[in-house]
Amino acid sequence: MYNRDEAKGKADEVAGRVKQAAGDVTNNPDLRAEGEAQEAGGNIQKGFGTARRKVGNAVKTVGNAIKKL
Numbered sequence: 001m002y003n004r005d006e007a008k009g010k011a012d013e014v015a016g017r018v019k020q021a022a023g024d025v026t027n028n029p030d031l032r033a034e035g036e037a038q039e040a041g042g043n044i045q046k047g048f049g050t051a052r053r054k055v056g057n058a059v060k061t062v063g064n065a066i067k068k069l
Helices: 004-025 029-068
Strands: none
Touching: 004 029
């Protein structure tokens, strides 16, 4: 299940791709560059969210294992 960072990152990736396409269609290199930056930022945020979720799951697993002792 996605957390907020993963969802926001994915949304920014998609918005960045849309801006890149709009920049290509309108021949606007500034808009394309803005889209590339937004997509990259979204990718980083999504990666952070994924890492955060995996660490949280690992902590939960260890906690459950300790409870069984």
